Amino acid sequence: MKDLNIIFAGFGGQGVLFAGKVTAYAGLIEGKELSWLPSYGPEMRGGTANCSVCISEQPIGSPLVTAPNVLVAMNQPSLQRFIDGVEPGGLVILDSSLIDLTIGRADVTVHRVPASALAEENGLKGLANMILVGKLFHELGFCPPETLDQAIEKCVPARRAAMLELNRRAVALGAEQ
Amino acid sequence: MKVLMKGNEALAEAAIRAGCKHFFGYPITPQTELAAYMSKRMPKIGGTYLQAESEIAAVNMVLGAAAAGVRAMTSSSSPGISLKSEGISYMAGSDLPALIINVQRGGPGLGGIQPSQSDYWQATKATGHGDFQILVFAPSTVQEMVDLVSTAFDAADRWRMPAMILADGMLGQMMEPVALPDENEKTLPEKDWAANGHQGRREHHVINSLYLTPDKLEDLVVERYQRYRQVKAQEQRAEAYLCDDADIIVTAYGASSRVARTAVNQARERGIKAGLLRPVTLWPFPVDAIRKAAGHAKAFLTVEMSMGQMVDDVRLAIDCQVPVHFFGRTGGIIPTPAEVLGEIEKLA
Numbered sequence: 356m357k358d359l360n361i362i363f364a365g366f367g368g369q370g371v372l373f374a375g376k377v378t379a380y381a382g383l384i385e386g387k388e389l390s391w392l393p394s395y396g397p398e399m400r401g402g403t404a405n406c407s408v409c410i411s412e413q414p415i416g417s418p419l420v421t422a423p424n425v426l427v428a429m430n431q432p433s434l435q436r437f438i439d440g441v442e443p444g445g446l447v448i449l450d451s452s453l454i455d456l457t458i459g460r461a462d463v464t465v466h467r468v469p470a471s472a473l474a475e476e477n478g479l480k481g482l483a484n485m486i487l488v489g490k491l492f493h494e495l496g497f498c499p500p501e502t503l504d505q506a507i508e509k510c511v512p513a514r515r516a517a518m519l520e521l522n523r524r525a526v527a528l529g530a531e532q
Numbered sequence: 533m534k535v536l537m538k539g540n541e542a543l544a545e546a547a548i549r550a551g552c553k554h555f556f557g558y559p560i561t562p563q564t565e566l567a568a569y570m571s572k573r574m575p576k577i578g579g580t581y582l583q584a585e586s587e588i589a590a591v592n593m594v595l596g597a598a599a600a601g602v603r604a605m606t607s608s609s610s611p612g613i614s615l616k617s618e619g620i621s622y623m624a625g626s627d628l629p630a631l632i633i634n635v636q637r638g639g640p641g642l643g644g645i646q647p648s649q650s651d652y653w654q655a656t657k658a659t660g661h662g663d664f665q666i667l668v669f670a671p672s673t674v675q676e677m678v679d680l681v682s683t684a685f686d687a688a689d690r691w692r693m694p695a696m697i698l699a700d701g702m703l704g705q706m707m708e709p710v711a712l713p714d715e716n717e718k719t720l721p722e723k724d725w726a727a728n729g730h731q732g733r734r735e736h737h738v739i740n741s742l743y744l745t746p747d748k749l750e751d752l753v754v755e756r757y758q759r760y761r762q763v764k765a766q767e768q769r770a771e772a773y774l775c776d777d778a779d780i781i782v783t784a785y786g787a788s789s790r791v792a793r794t795a796v797n798q799a800r801e802r803g804i805k806a807g808l809l810r811p812v813t814l815w816p817f818p819v820d821a822i823r824k825a826a827g828h829a830k831a832f833l834t835v836e837m838s839m840g841q842m843v844d845d846v847r848l849a850i851d852c853q854v855p856v857h858f859f860g861r862t863g864g865i866i867p868t869p870a871e872v873l874g875e876i877e878k879l880a
Contacts, residue, residue, distance in 0.1 A: 376536070376707070383536055383709050391536070391707040395562060396645050416794025418706050419866050509536075 489529020646864025
């Protein structure tokens with residue numbers, strides 16, 4: 356498996372840390388080495404939040420991703436901040452409901468998913484993050500769908516069991532985009 | 533199966549599983565998840581979680597609990613550790629074992645809240661006033677945070693001295709898979725010196741750090757330093773990675789050692805014989821491992837998230853046999869593997 360160095364970025368409250376955690380758990384279930392590192396600090400309150408997720412066959416060195424090969428961006432400031440650092444050949448998945456920037460790079464693969472609008476239309480309010488996770492896993496294909504399903508189970512707390520089915524629907528919807 | 537845990541939470545759970553039932557703390561970023569975790573778990577296991585009115589109060593509660601012979605701990609981040617330094621000195625002067633966790637952030641003063649390693653000198657040279665040392669352990673992964681908590685408690689009890697885990701905001705905030713030790717009640721060492729109430733069945737024990745007669749105080753300090761000599765002989769720990777044939781040896785601990793490891797791997801891919809020597813104990817400093825590595829290396833490069841603190845100990849250990857270079861970022865900046873690789877390439 357190729358090393359995955361992923362940045363999930365967006366506004367605080369969009370669930371970028373959760374999206375990263377689900378991805379990290381999928382790596383754990385697959386028996387990979389992995390790390391999850393959140394941004395922390397004042398920028399989380401209404402500003403931008405992001406997390407670095409590394410998944411590899413080898414022990415993870417620095418868990419801080421500065422040159423991602425995957426970027427999941429949920430707002431324009433995040434895209435602007437991280438797009439230049441994406442490795443050539445990298446994968447960029449963005450929420451096109453909230454981002455209408457053109458990307459001045461021909462050396463990365465860009466998938467525009469109207470995740471926020473899809474979430475709104477399908478009764479999945481607040482789950483744009485998981486729609487993008489669905490797309491991400493569909494594109495990466497690094498694990499079978501069952502792994503992602505188990506990872507979601509690990510991350511949704513038991514007291515919010517009702518959210519489990521909604522998360523599954525969001526992921527399935529994302530994979531179809 | 534392993535679980536994903538934040539470093540801060542893993543430290544807390546590991547402490548509970550190491551038999552610590554008494555936690556006294558005060559919130560500060562980037563350490564707060566540790567105290568928050570303790571506040572949920574301690575009541576469930578019949579332990580004590582207490583948020584004190586200040587860091588100073590918290591560390592003195594640890595002193596009291598340790599004097600009564602139980603495993604006790606506190607945690608904080610850099611500015612809070614400065615406040616705790618008085619209590620740590622009193623514990624050292626009273627020969628009390630306890631665990632203090634420092635999840636370092638940028639300094640001096642209130643500094644910032646991003647990861648830093650600028651408290652190395654404080655931890656290893658002057659955690660408070662007076663002639664004393666504490667044990668200092670420096671984990672570099674969440675799993676090692678778990679493992680070293682129990683090691684630190686055991687060593688603190690063995691040598692009757694405070695122990696510190698010197699972590700940083702990156703290790704505290706990140707999640708990695710961990711295997712936790714089982715939850716069975718741990719058998720803890722007997723503490724026949726504890727001031728724990730005896731209903732008149734024996735002579736009372738005295739826990740004290742005040743000795744007004746210089747001869748008596750000197751004797752006690754000298755005795756303590758004889759113990760430190762044994763600690764230095766028995767407790768040094770380091771990890772050598774690709775050091776056997778290395779021309780350039782990078783020394784780094786904790787978060788920066790992870791960056792250094794990536795840079796060493798990249799240097800090897802470019803045909804540069806680089807290795808990483810990672811101190812796991814910062815006091816006692818792993819002098820023996822460094823001297824051994826110095827026997828064949830052409831240059832050392834110390835990488836820290838500070839302006840250069842551990843580098844002094846590397847130079848002292850090597851005794852000027854080999855040049856020791858330094859690269860650091862500070863203020864909450866984590867160096868990149870590319871920066872460290874650039875420094876290695878300059879020496880190759």
